[in-house]
Amino acid sequence: MRPENYQAQSHPPSHEYELNFGPNHPGIEGNYALQVRLHGDTVVSAHADGGYLHRGFEKLMEGRLWIQNIALVPRICVPDPVPMEVCYSLAIEDISGLQVPERAKWLRVLQLELSRIAAHLFYFGGHAATTGMYSPSFWGVADRDLILDRFEELSGGRVYHIFNIPGGVRRDIPEGFLGRVSALLDYLEARLPEYDDLLFRNQVFVRRSKGVGVIDQQQALAWGVTGPNLRATGLGFDVRRDDPYLIYNQLDFEIPTEDSGCCWARTLVRRSELQQSIRICRQVIAALPDIGGPVRAPIPNPLAWNVPVGESYTRVESSKGELAYYVLSTGGEKPYRVHVRGPSAMHAVQVLEKMVTGGRLEDVAQIMFSLDACPPEVDR
Amino acid sequence: MNGEVGRPISRLLADVDGARCERKGDRRVRIDATPENLPAVLELLKGRAGYLHLSAITCIDWMDDGEFELIYHLWSYEDRNLVSAHIRIPREPGVYLSVYDLFEPAGFFERDIHEMYGVFFEGSPDQEKFILTEWNGPPPMRKDFDAEGWVQGTFQWEDYRPEWLQEIEEKGGGIAIKPEQARANTRKIRGWKQ
Numbered sequence: 001m002r003p004e005n006y007q008a009q010s011h012p013p014s015h016e017y018e019l020n021f022g023p024n025h026p027g028i029e030g031n032y033a034l035q036v037r038l039h040g041d042t043v044v045s046a047h048a049d050g051g052y053l054h055r056g057f058e059k060l061m062e063g064r065l066w067i068q069n070i071a072l073v074p075r076i077c078v079p080d081p082v083p084m085e086v087c088y089s090l091a092i093e094d095i096s097g098l099q100v101p102e103r104a105k106w107l108r109v110l111q112l113e114l115s116r117i118a119a120h121l122f123y124f125g126g127h128a129a130t131t132g133m134y135s136p137s138f139w140g141v142a143d144r145d146l147i148l149d150r151f152e153e154l155s156g157g158r159v160y161h162i163f164n165i166p167g168g169v170r171r172d173i174p175e176g177f178l179g180r181v182s183a184l185l186d187y188l189e190a191r192l193p194e195y196d197d198l199l200f201r202n203q204v205f206v207r208r209s210k211g212v213g214v215i216d217q218q219q220a221l222a223w224g225v226t227g228p229n230l231r232a233t234g235l236g237f238d239v240r241r242d243d244p245y246l247i248y249n250q251l252d253f254e255i256p257t258e259d260s261g262c263c264w265a266r267t268l269v270r271r272s273e274l275q276q277s278i279r280i281c282r283q284v285i286a287a288l289p290d291i292g293g294p295v296r297a298p299i300p301n302p303l304a305w306n307v308p309v310g311e312s313y314t315r316v317e318s319s320k321g322e323l324a325y326y327v328l329s330t331g332g333e334k335p336y337r338v339h340v341r342g343p344s345a346m347h348a349v350q351v352l353e354k355m356v357t358g359g360r361l362e363d364v365a366q367i368m369f370s371l372d373a374c375p376p377e378v379d380r
Numbered sequence: 381m382n383g384e385v386g387r388p389i390s391r392l393l394a395d396v397d398g399a400r401c402e403r404k405g406d407r408r409v410r411i412d413a414t415p416e417n418l419p420a421v422l423e424l425l426k427g428r429a430g431y432l433h434l435s436a437i438t439c440i441d442w443m444d445d446g447e448f449e450l451i452y453h454l455w456s457y458e459d460r461n462l463v464s465a466h467i468r469i470p471r472e473p474g475v476y477l478s479v480y481d482l483f484e485p486a487g488f489f490e491r492d493i494h495e496m497y498g499v500f501f502e503g504s505p506d507q508e509k510f511i512l513t514e515w516n517g518p519p520p521m522r523k524d525f526d527a528e529g530w531v532q533g534t535f536q537w538e539d540y541r542p543e544w545l546q547e548i549e550e551k552g553g554g555i556a557i558k559p560e561q562a563r564a565n566t567r568k569i570r571g572w573k574q
Contacts, residue, residue, distance in 0.1 A: 049510075051513055056527065059521055059527055060527075063528070094405075222432075222484050223485065224435075224485030313435075315435070324435055328440060336440070339436065339438040345492075346488065350484065379511055
């Protein structure tokens with residue numbers, strides 16, 4: 001709601017008061033707001049208020065060509081754009097029966113995992129900042145920048161790569177690229193102990209986040225929690241393993257879980273995922289030189305491409321949880337319907353409202369960041 | 381396990397009149413249900429087959445048929461299978477039952493569909509506006525809402541020629557666009573009547 005349209009309501013005398021937590025608040029993630037009702041420092045009720053980032057992507061996509069939408073989808077989630085491109089491309093390939101070349105699949109996995117590492121590094125900084133520690137955000141953003149350098153080398157774009165298209169990827173990797181990514185992974189792995197010292201073994205952070213925002217497995221399943229947040233409650237579910245896409249069933253990786261379901265557990269799960277993503281990237285780098293062939297399947301003239309009649313519900317595991325696209329084609333040049341199911345659609349609205357209620361005001365920001373809620377996925 | 385998943389579902393649905401089930405892929409099953417039996421189908425899937433996770437509810441506007449299609453995507457953590465249950469409801473009055481009592485995530489999706497398509501879900505806990513707080517027009521995701529036409533009718537194209545640009549243009553530089561060449565005049569907007 002715009003400030004000029006806000007009308008203060010008078011309530012009967014009470015010890016409770018209302019606080020607008022966001023949209024301009026250092027503790028809120030992105031452009032988002034929570035209207036919390038407080039009694040002292042205790043949150044009595046919370047009401048999520050979105051729409052500050054609504055750009056109407058689903059409507060826009062109905063009016064654009066299949067290939068034009070590739071430029072739109074990464075903008076739905078800024079910190080983790082690659083899963084958006086891949087998921088949309090997978091849906092079109094599923095409908096039209098395109099066979100993606102093997103090399104393109106491996107290249108997509110490399111990007112997906114690099115994007116996951118970048119998103120997690122971004123997330124740690126934000127989460128630490130909500131507990132008053134600002135150094136991890138500088139470190140995280142600085143290290144994420146090195147990943148963005150590789151993406152820039154690959155695609156020309158740092159944040160929005162638009163590198164995955166239906167049928168494969170745009171072009172093959174430049175010469176020496178794998179060596180540079182390998183060196184980057186070595187560097188990131190060497191940095192992990194330093195992150196441990198700075199954040200994960202730091203008693204200020206541990207005591208501040210342990211036991212805060214607890215959610216048990218039954219609640220998590222009932223509320224539709226997915227991704228690292230679900231794995232922090234002890235259920236080892238991952239779309240990459242349980243509903244495999246691309247070549248994830250050929251890769252060797254573990255799915256880290258934690259049992260306590262608090263902010264600290266969610267952080268630890270993501271910390272372990274960094275190592276697993278590095279491990280996956282190394283496997284891709286080792287395997288890629290032996291996989292030859294083209295990097296994209298021939299597609300019809302993209303400006304006059306009538307994708308055959310069909311529908312597809314495609315899911316991938318983004319850094320935030322289960323990301324799904326429902327794509328429906330009626331045989332036209334443009335999609336008839338594209339529905340984006342971002343993981344944060346659950347985490348940032350219903351789950352957040354319920355988790356914050358009964359907690360304390362100073363934990364609101366931390367709980368939101370620990371869920372890794374991404375408001376643009378909610379607003380679309 | 382993959383090949384066997386479809387069979388228990390079809391056995392489960394044998395008692396429900398008018399529900400058809402069809403395997404679409406390795407881990408995808410499509411169910412065509414009717415508005416009357418969908419709550420029973422969902423309840424069977426959740427209670428007897430372990431489909432605990434409501435992944436999404438999708439709404440599609442079939443304007444020419446005068447219908448809305450609602451699709452309930454359910455995932456089973458045990459079977460590792462995704463079921464999409466399709467129903468069609470009349471576009472007018474566009475009312476259906478909420479499944480919030482079965483699946484709590486439905487609350488958000490129903491609120492979103494109510495806002496974007498104008499479908500009212502009876503029994504849904506919260507159907508207040510969420511994203512389009514200040515929008516009073518028709519539900520924008522309906523196919524008969526022309527977004528570009530609305531923009532053309534609501535906002536004006538403005539000629540952006542600040543003083544510094546005019547000075548450059550007087551010297552012969554810049555990118556001078558004559559009024560008749562401006563985008564708003566040359567471009568015909570489909571479906572929009574001035």
